[in-house]
């Protein structure tokens with residue numbers, strides 16, 4: 601922690617204007633934004649990806665930043681926030697007006713949260729900004745001098761158009777999960793279809809694959825999204841919800857990687873429950889306010905070792921956070937469950953034996969005393 605927090609430094613000034621913020625549902629300090637992708641849109645909201653859902657679920661937010669020339673020094677930058685995927689949407693002209701202030705605030709957040717930023721490949725404020733909405737066939741957006749500019753693309757030759765089409769068809773193929781460059785001398789990283797790094801791969805080297813090609817590793821920047829895409833495949837529509845669920849209950853990327861490595865899959869249609877296919881069984885992690893509970897598929901025991909799985913779930917009474925529950929699911933198999941029961945049975949039998957011996961010894965002692973008393977009375 602070395603950069604001075606604006607939230608702390610300007611708390612008094614913020615108090616003076618806070619009561620005026622009646623036109624927004626919530627606000628966030630610029631220095632908190634390192635955790636939130638900032639999507640720039642243009643013209644109107646219909647250019648926002650997933651526009652329908654965003655419109656229903658997003659809230660108006662104010663992004664708080666510092667401008668020494670503004671009245672009261674505090675700027676409240678209007679934006680939209682979609683809690684499901686933690687994206688913030690900002691209009692291009694608003695972005696151009698305020699980015700030079702916001703960028704300073706975000707830089708403070710990055711400096712003060714090195715661990716998170718390193719894990720998510722965020723080195724500078726521009727790394728959280730997504731300009732994809734502004735890109736089209738003829739224009740390439742970029743940020744220069746605090747503003748978004750558009751580069752005119754060169755008119756393409758037929759061969760280039762053909763390559764572009766081939767690239768798009770690889771991207772559109774629902775079987776493809778991993779995208780990468782065929783240049784094996786490069787960094788050999790695999791990307792999610794929405795990763796910005798893909799834009800630096802030329803069309804003629806652009807590859808897509810349903811499987812991990814040999815010798816490639818997951819890109820640090822899009823790893824989390826890629827793992828979630830793998831885990832809920834083929835339900836790509838559930839990615840924002842699953843992503844929101846893991847974020848809310850603080851499941852780390854390392855943990856997600858472990859789950860996916862073990863072949864576990866997950867599904868969530870809303871934020872109330874996530875269904876997880878474990879090693880053999882099916883589980884549900886259900887939201888209970890800020891906490892979660894773990895539910896296990898019902899089954900009927902046919903014999904000491906056999907069972908069949910039936911409808912519905914029962915509460916596993918597993919206490920802990922979501923990561924703890926995931927570890928529980930990862931280690932559960934029916935065989936281990938039976939071994940556990942067997943161990944418990946042996947332990948119970950041993951304990952019962954100890955109690956019996958104790959009881960016998962006590963009886964002996966008791967009888968001895970009675971006998972002695974009887975003898976004593978008899979003598980009298």
Ligand SMILES: [Zn+2]
Pocket residue numbers: 790791792795796797798819820821822823
């Ligand atoms: Zn990537």
